[in-house]
Amino acid sequence: MKRRAVIVGCGQMAAGWVKSLTRTGLSDRVDICALVDPNLDMARALQSKFALDDAVLxxxxxxVLTNQKPDLVLDIAVPAARLDIIRVALQAGCDVLTEKPMAVSIADARTINALAAETGRTHAVTQNRRFKDGVRRVRATIESGVIGEITALHADFFIGAHFGGFRDVMENVLLLDMAIHTFDAARYMSGEEPKAVYCLETNPKASWYAHGAAATAIFEFTNGVQFSYRGSWCAEGSDTNWDAAWRIIGTKGTILWDGLDGYDIHVVDGDEGFSRPLRSVPICEPTDASQTEDHTSVIREFLDALDQNRAPETAGTDNIKSLAMVFGAIESSAKKQRVMINP
Ligand SMILES: NC(=O)c1ccc[n+]([C@@H]2O[C@H](COP(=O)([O-])OP(=O)(O)OC[C@H]3O[C@@H](n4cnc5c(N)ncnc54)[C@H](O)[C@@H]3O)[C@@H](O)[C@H]2O)c1
Structure with missing residues (x-):
């Protein structure tokens, strides 16, 4: 079935979506029938870049919902506009795939999930960084049991990123706009859920952001697993990868992953000596290459879920758990206290 879709928000990220949507494999499943943006110049520029000549602006x-009667709304607008866009779209009977973050507050996220349930429509979030080769391979390696039972994940994220635009003035910019990916990856790779957090969020000296460009957080996950995060978007020099640099510790060994294609896995291979003898083991191969294509995989998974009448992997009802880690961290830092995480 070919679905008619409206793109809402025609900025930088929308170009990435249209590139995916116009690829073989998705172009025969989705027709872009309209481009919506309060700044019509943005819609015009997107239309001309990809020759979307049949799309209404x-x-x-x-x-547009009244006139075009689309099946899908693809929300790629700024986070502050998210709830209003999703509300109007769901109430018009559309299924909705939205960019991250799912919402700008947990209350908004709960409202969105309630609206999806009330309208009987599907709503999912583009948590695209879990659809990466490395994340899938690390998860498969953990699931294989080779490092035993997982006890801790540690992630470092340091990038001196000069975006300009909405991020420069956004509150809690690192936690809400970026750390959501790393937090979601920690949940996905470990298979554990967050219970509590202690966090210190700062805006370091010389930060070019208005608020919250750095954070250090310790999460308690289920089954006694700990997840620690150290991140900054205003750390100049020695950037990590966008998928962070990871140390994942199990009862029998450790996975180091640099966030790209560098893996170093060692497991105990003997029971004597101050440092036990170790043996190197390979990272697991990805199980399904179609799940490692970033935005393209998220969109394909969303369409497959609609076709199969099931919840998408990144449905709002699941993604709210990653978002709750963000808002738990923000609350903890504001209160200078450990807080429980309640999606
Ligand atoms: N998943 C990822 O890897 C990733 C990467 C970058 C950005 N994003 C997300 O994509 C979203 C957009 O980011 P961007 O970098 O494209 O920003 P951008 O500023 O380039 O574009 C945002 C667009 O939204 C439009 N807009 C504002 N209010 C609107 C409204 N009420 N209705 C419709 N459009 C409206 C703006 O005019 C602008 O054209 C953000 O949520 C961001 O976090 C995700």
Whole structure:
């Protein structure tokens, strides 16, 4: 079945989505029938970049929903606009795939999940960084049991990123706009869920952001697993990868992953000596290459879920657990206290 889709928000990320949507494999499943942006110049530029000549351009989603009667709304707008866009789209009977973060508050995220349930429509979030080769391979390696039972994950994320635009003025910019990916990856790779967090969020000296460009957080996960995160978007020099640099410790060994294609896995191979003898083991191969194509995989998984009448992997009802880690961390830092995580 070919679905008619409206793109809402025609900025930088929308170009990435359209590149995916116009690829073989997705172009025969989705027709882009309209481009919506309050700044019509953005819609025009997107239309001309990808020769979307048949798409209607509009600053107003409600009008487009009435006139075009699309099946899907693809929300790639700024986070502050998210709840209003999703509400109008779900109430018009559309299924909705939205960019991350799912919402700008847990209350908004709960409202979105309630709206999806009430309207009977599907809503999912583009948590694309879990659809990466490395994340899938680390998860498969953990699941194989080779490092035993997992006890801790540690992630470092340091990038001196000069975006300009909405991020420069956004509150809690690192936690809400970026750490959500790393937190979601920790949940996904470990298979454990967050219970509590202690966090210190700062805006370091010389930060070019208005608020919250750095954070250090310790999460308690289920089954006694600990997840620690150290991150900054205003650390100049020696960037890590965007998928962070990881140390994952199990009862029998450790996985080091640099966030790209560098893996170093050692497991105990003997029971004597101050340092036990170790043996190197390979990372698992990815099980399904179609799940490692970033945005393309998220969109394909969303469409497959609609076709199969099941919840997508990144449905709002699951993604709210990653978002709750973000808001738990923000609350902890504000209160200078450990807080429980309640999605
Ligand atoms: N998943 C990822 O890897 C990834 C990467 C970058 C950005 N993003 C996310 O994508 C979203 C957009 O980011 P961007 O970098 O494209 O930002 P951007 O500023 O380049 O574009 C945002 C667009 O939204 C439009 N907009 C504002 N209010 C709107 C409204 N009410 N209705 C419709 N459009 C509206 C703006 O005019 C602008 O054209 C953000 O949520 C961001 O976090 C995700």
């Amino acid at each position: 509009s600053p107003d989603l409600a009008t």
